[in-house]
Amino acid sequence: MATVTLKGLSKSYGKTxxxxxxxxxxxxxxxxVILGPSGAGKTTTLKSVAGLVDVDGGSVTIGGKDxxxxxxxxxxxxxxxxxxxxxxxxxxxDNLASPLKSGxxxxxxxxxxxxxxxxxxxxxxxxxxxxxxPRELSNGQRQRVALGRVLVRPADVYLxxxxxxxxxxxxxxxMRAELKQLGAMSKTTTVYVTHDYQEALALGDRIAVLRDGAxxxxxxxxDIWRRPADTFVARALGQPEINLLDGEVExxxxxxxxxxxxxxxxxxxxxxxxxxxxxxxxPCDIHVVGDQAAGSGPRxxxxxxxxxxxxxxxxxxxxxxxxxxxxxSSGREGVDEGGQVSMTVAExxxxxxxxxxxxxxxxxxxxxxxxxxxxxxxVETAQ
Amino acid sequence: xxxxxxxAAGPKTATAQSLTxxxxxxxxxxxxxxxxxxxxxxxxxxxxxxxxxxLGPSGCGKTTTLRMIAGLETVTSGSIKIGDREISQLPASKxxxxxxxxxxxxxxxxxxxExxxxxLKARKVKGAEQMVSSISTRLEMDDMMDLRPAGLSSxxxxxxxxxxxxxRNPPVLLxxxxxxxxxxxxxxxVxRELKVLQREFGYTTxxxxxxxxxxxxxxxxxxxxxxGVVQQFGTPDEVFDDPANLFVAQFVGEPQINVxxxxxxxxxxxxxxxxxxxxxxxxxxxxxxxDGTEVAVGVRPQDCTVSAGDGTxxxxxxxxxxHLLEFGLATTTVAGVQEGIVVQTPAQESYEPEQKVxxxxxxxxxxxxxxETGDRLR
Numbered sequence: 001m002a003t004v005t006l007k008g009l010s011k012s013y014g015k016t017x018x019x020x021x022x023x024x025x026x027x028x029x030x031x032x033v034i035l036g037p038s039g040a041g042k043t044t045t046l047k048s049v050a051g052l053v054d055v056d057g058g059s060v061t062i063g064g065k066d067x068x069x070x071x072x073x074x075x076x077x078x079x080x081x082x083x084x085x086x087x088x089x090x091x092x093x094d095n096l097a098s099p100l101k102s103g104x105x106x107x108x109x110x111x112x113x114x115x116x117x118x119x120x121x122x123x124x125x126x127x128x129x130x131x132x133x134p135r136e137l138s139n140g141q142r143q144r145v146a147l148g149r150v151l152v153r154p155a156d157v158y159l160x161x162x163x164x165x166x167x168x169x170x171x172x173x174x175m176r177a178e179l180k181q182l183g184a185m186s187k188t189t190t191v192y193v194t195h196d197y198q199e200a201l202a203l204g205d206r207i208a209v210l211r212d213g214a215x216x217x218x219x220x221x222x223d224i225w226r227r228p229a230d231t232f233v234a235r236a237l238g239q240p241e242i243n244l245l246d247g248e249v250e251x252x253x254x255x256x257x258x259x260x261x262x263x264x265x266x267x268x269x270x271x272x273x274x275x276x277x278x279x280x281x282x283p284c285d286i287h288v289v290g291d292q293a294a295g296s297g298p299r300x301x302x303x304x305x306x307x308x309x310x311x312x313x314x315x316x317x318x319x320x321x322x323x324x325x326x327x328x329s330s331g332r333e334g335v336d337e338g339g340q341v342s343m344t345v346a347e348x349x350x351x352x353x354x355x356x357x358x359x360x361x362x363x364x365x366x367x368x369x370x371x372x373x374x375x376x377x378x379v380e381t382a383q
Numbered sequence: 384x385x386x387x388x389x390x391a392a393g394p395k396t397a398t399a400q401s402l403t404x405x406x407x408x409x410x411x412x413x414x415x416x417x418x419x420x421x422x423x424x425x426x427x428x429x430x431x432x433x434x435x436x437x438l439g440p441s442g443c444g445k446t447t448t449l450r451m452i453a454g455l456e457t458v459t460s461g462s463i464k465i466g467d468r469e470i471s472q473l474p475a476s477k478x479x480x481x482x483x484x485x486x487x488x489x490x491x492x493x494x495x496x497e498x499x500x501x502x503l504k505a506r507k508v509k510g511a512e513q514m515v516s517s518i519s520t521r522l523e524m525d526d527m528m529d530l531r532p533a534g535l536s537s538x539x540x541x542x543x544x545x546x547x548x549x550x551r552n553p554p555v556l557l558x559x560x561x562x563x564x565x566x567x568x569x570x571x572x573v574x575r576e577l578k579v580l581q582r583e584f585g586y587t588t589x590x591x592x593x594x595x596x597x598x599x600x601x602x603x604x605x606x607x608x609x610x611g612v613v614q615q616f617g618t619p620d621e622v623f624d625d626p627a628n629l630f631v632a633q634f635v636g637e638p639q640i641n642v643x644x645x646x647x648x649x650x651x652x653x654x655x656x657x658x659x660x661x662x663x664x665x666x667x668x669x670x671x672x673x674d675g676t677e678v679a680v681g682v683r684p685q686d687c688t689v690s691a692g693d694g695t696x697x698x699x700x701x702x703x704x705x706h707l708l709e710f711g712l713a714t715t716t717v718a719g720v721q722e723g724i725v726v727q728t729p730a731q732e733s734y735e736p737e738q739k740v741x742x743x744x745x746x747x748x749x750x751x752x753x754x755e756t757g758d759r760l761r
Contacts, residue, residue: 036605037566072755078654169637169638169639170638170639171726173638173639174714174723175712176705177702177705177712178703180703180705181703201706201707201708202705202706202707202712221706221708222708225708226708235568237708238709239567239571241567241568241570241571253474284709306575306577306578306579308575308578308599308600308601308619309599309600309619309620309623310596310599310600311596311599311623311636311637311685312623312683312685312686315600317575326571332620376758
């Protein structure tokens with residue numbers, strides 16, 4: 001049970017800066033997810049909390065105590081590695097007992113050890129594997145054992161590095177659902193690293209999105225989904241990826257596709273006539289409507305180039321005034337290739353970003369970026 | 384060098400041809416060991432210009448099938464025809480098939496142009512320069528011809544590998560996991576691009592993949608394979624909405640289809656299938672199964688509807704609920720059933736653990752399977 005505070009954390013490996021000036025406040029009992037592509041600095045951040053890397057700058061505080069220079073085993077954290085890190089010569093039972101036997105964090109009698117191991121193996125459904133060796137387990141089973149070894153000992157903070165990445169899709173979905181229950185049950189502060197946006201949305205009380213070692217956005221799943229801080233965050237969430245279209249503001253509307261169609265400037269977005277912007281529209285937020293339907297919101301019309309099945313949904317590639325727009329349709333009706341479709345988008349589903357190449361930031365009402373957060377904190381500290 | 388001025392004006396393949404596999408078998412035999420049947424009699428009729436996906440888990444025989452068509456693997460028995468031409472006994476080089484492999488297999492010290500020319504020059508093909516210029520124009524890659532592979536994005540490398548497979552204008556194109564090396568974002572883009580190119584140029588194409596979303600979205604028709612046998616050959620809509628057996632139903636679709644035991648109850652007109660202990664039932668359009676038969680019931684999470692209160696349907700209790708913003712996923716439990724039933728719920732709805740909900744589904748989306756064989760019951 002503890003808060004975790006990272007302040008100005010930095011770490012380089014040679015010329016590569018893995019983490020840049022990262023400041024994050026994690027609340028007691030929070031399930032905190034770090035999301036980013038490979039190379040974003042997620043694992044380095046987690047290892048910094050665990051004490052497994054020497055940081056170049058900044059501090060790590062757990063439960064109000066600065067542990068930046070404290071040895072890993074005195075931090076009272078438990079970490080699960082993506083590569084399992086099980087003892088190959090020990091059975092599952094002995095692997096699970098090892099954190100209880102180390103003696104650094106309290107003594108457990110044989111009976112207490114057995115009780116704790118029983119509890120964890122029952123929760124994770126690995127009771128029948130106790131006498132097996134890691135080599136005799138499937139990847140999914142190994143991952144459960146690695147998770148069990150974290151949960152078996154009470155710790156102030158659980159650190160989990162991609163704990164579901166080696167599971168097949170079905171098991172991953174099932175474990176994801178269970179894991180949240182485990183977290184809620186134990187009420188232990190958990191930092192969870194993943195590159196899978198669905199995992200982040202499903203599990204996180206809050207999510208920090210990292211890119212190139214720097215914090216891009218921090219917020220609840222809802223914040224991150226509805227108000228992505230920039231095009232990087234917008235593209236990181238959602239499949240198929242969000243559509244990004246170049247546009248120009250004119251008379252309170254944003255003209256897209258070289259003027260072939262337009263959408264209104266959403267409320268709270270401060271732009272002027274002549275401004276160039278980028279408009280983000282998620283494929284799932286664009287709704288195909290029948291011609292007669294009295295749709296509210298802006299209306300787009302285009303020609304279906306491709307209608308491809310994506311599971312239950314049909315993914316449409318629609319040519320709207322020369323722009324290719326990806327749209328999800330719930331069925332095949334009225335969306336034949338070569339045919340015309342009408343679509344609507346609700347005003348609150350229109351995301352507006354600054355114009356430019358690469359990733360550009362969101363325009364409009366305030367959003368909770370790492371920088372503003374860091375700034376607020378500094379003010380508090382100064383007082 | 385190039386004479387084509389616009390890509391669209393480039394020559395279309397005049398030669399798109401049908402591909403027919405008849406009773407194709409591959410058995411691996413080794414002295415002192417049991418023989419292993421990798422492919423157990425495959426029949427596929429592929430129309431000229433069609434894009435077919437071979438989909439299945441690893442070890443299902445899809446890659447062996449592709450390698451037999453390419454001539455990289457001998458055929459134990461059966462026939463492979465391009466048009467009317469039997470090719471199963473021809474060496475690979477005489478088959479006129481373009482092959483693109485999973486790893487792009489580009490030569491790092493050579494430019495894109497040299498990579499494309501290499502195979503042609505090795506075979507002393509006449510007019511090689513002309514052929515390379517033509518394919519480069521058609522695939523709109525003129526501006527990358529002098530770059531080395533290291534300087535290309537993964538999508539561009541994929542394009543080069545594709546160009547190399549297409550440079551000799553083959554009547555049949557084989558692609559082994561063409562998108563597996565791309566990140567999620569590039570994979571979507573390249574997939575759409577590949578489909579548009581394939582449509583435009585009309586190559587008869589076979590793509591091998593283990594990714595069901597890729598197969599559904601890319602293919603005109605897909606062959607779902609398991610244990611060396613084609614389990615179903617049909618359009619994406621047929622495979623998704625009308626699965627031939629339990630394997631196909633479970634392999635295709637994410638989240639995976641729910642499968643639970645049930646008992647058919649038919650009283651005159653309406654047929655329902657009872658699930659669990661006194662928990663209610665789901666409707667079905669199946670008529671050929673006797674009252675009281677035990678069956679495996681399959682229903683996709685996206686096809687389930689959830690209502691509070693006590694409508695007709697399956698009475699369940701929510702065990703977990705996840706909100707994924709685009710939609711929610713509720714895992715529910717049914718009295719007397721071990722497996723949970725997962726239901727996809729609309730974005731605006733939210734559920735709590737322990738909440739009682741009633742699950743329904745359209746009758747035509749509730750599939751019944753034989754509990755022994757997994758065959759679809761109709």
